[in-house]
Amino acid sequence: MSELFHDAAPNATRVAPPLPAPRTYPVQKPAQVYLFGTCVVDLFFPEAGLDAIRLLQREGIKVHFPQGQSCCGQPAYTSGYTEEARKVARAQLALFQEDWPVVVPSGSCAGMLREHYAELFKDEPELLKQARALAARTFELAEFLLHVCKVQLKDQGSPVKVALHTSCSARREMNTHLHGRALLAQLGQVERIDHDHESECCGFGGTFSVRMPDISGAMVADKTRALKESGAHQVISADCGCLMNINGAFEKQKEALRGQHLATFLWQRTGGRR
Structure with missing residues (x-):
C-alpha cells in the first residue's frame, strides 16, 4: 500500500513515504x-x-x-x-x-x-x-x-468527470499519479474528481488477491465505494491489473461505472478512431 503505519495503536500517525527523486529525461524525442x-x-x-x-x-x-x-x-x-x-x-x-x-x-x-x-x-x-x-x-x-514526447493534447470530447486511480506501487516508485494528472489536465472538457482512498491500493496486488481474498475484497469494496461516491462518470487508470480488479468488483456489484485505461481514454478524447 502507498502509506506506512509507524505503529499499530488506534491513533497511529500515518506518514506517507518520500516521493522518488526527479528523473533526468532525454532532450530529444527518440525515433x-x-x-x-x-x-x-x-x-x-x-x-x-x-x-x-x-x-x-x-x-x-x-x-x-x-x-x-x-x-x-x-x-x-x-x-x-x-x-x-x-x-x-x-x-x-x-x-x-x-x-x-x-x-x-x-x-x-x-x-x-x-x-x-x-x-x-x-x-x-x-x-x-x-x-x-x-x-x-x-x-x-x-x-x-x-x-x-512533451505532448500537447487537444480535447475533442464532450464534458466528463473522471476519477484517476493509480497503482500504489507505481505511485511510490515513479510518481505516476502526477503524470496521469498532468495529461488529464490538458483535456479542456475533462474534470478530474478527487476521491476518498485515492492513494490506497485497490486490493489486487497480483497474487495477493488470490492468497488473501477476504482482505483483497474488503480493499476493493472501499475503493469502489469511494469511486462511486465521488460523482465521477468514469474511472481512468494506467494499470490494467487494477482495472481488472476494480471493473470486476463493479460488475459483481451490478454498477454501471467502469474503468478504462489511460491510453484508450487519451486516444479517444483526442480524435483517435479504431
Whole structure:
C-alpha cells in the first residue's frame, strides 16, 4: 500500500513515504522505442496496448514489439519465488538489445523493470549491468508522453468527470499519479474528481488477491465505494491489473461505472478512431 503505519495503536500517525527523486529525461524525442506490452494488457486489455502504440506513432515514433515478451516476473517476485522470477526476467532482458527506450503501459510492470531487476541479478555482474541499463531507459507510458514526447493534447470530447486511480506501487516508485494528472489536465472538457482512498491500493496486488481474498475484497469494496461516491462518470487508470480488479468488483456489484485505461481514454478524447 502507498502509506506506512509507524505503529499499530488506534491513533497511529500515518506518514506517507518520500516521493522518488526527479528523473533526468532525454532532450530529444527518440525515433524508435520498444513497447513492453505486459501479460495483462496482452490477455485482457489488448486495446490499451494498441492505443498506446497509436499514441506513440502519432508522435512520429516507430514502435517495436518483440514477440517473445511475456510477464515481467513481478507475481513470482512478490510471492517469494525469486528463482522463477529471475528466469522470467532473464528472458525479457534478452529481448531489448537496441538502445531504445522501453515504454510500458502499466505502472507496476514498469516499476518491476526499473526498480527490481537489478536486485534479481545482483550476483550476476553481466546481467546486473544489463538490468541497470534497461532500468535507465524504461518509462511508464504517461511519464513518457508527458516528459519525453512533451505532448500537447487537444480535447475533442464532450464534458466528463473522471476519477484517476493509480497503482500504489507505481505511485511510490515513479510518481505516476502526477503524470496521469498532468495529461488529464490538458483535456479542456475533462474534470478530474478527487476521491476518498485515492492513494490506497485497490486490493489486487497480483497474487495477493488470490492468497488473501477476504482482505483483497474488503480493499476493493472501499475503493469502489469511494469511486462511486465521488460523482465521477468514469474511472481512468494506467494499470490494467487494477482495472481488472476494480471493473470486476463493479460488475459483481451490478454498477454501471467502469474503468478504462489511460491510453484508450487519451486516444479517444483526442480524435483517435479504431
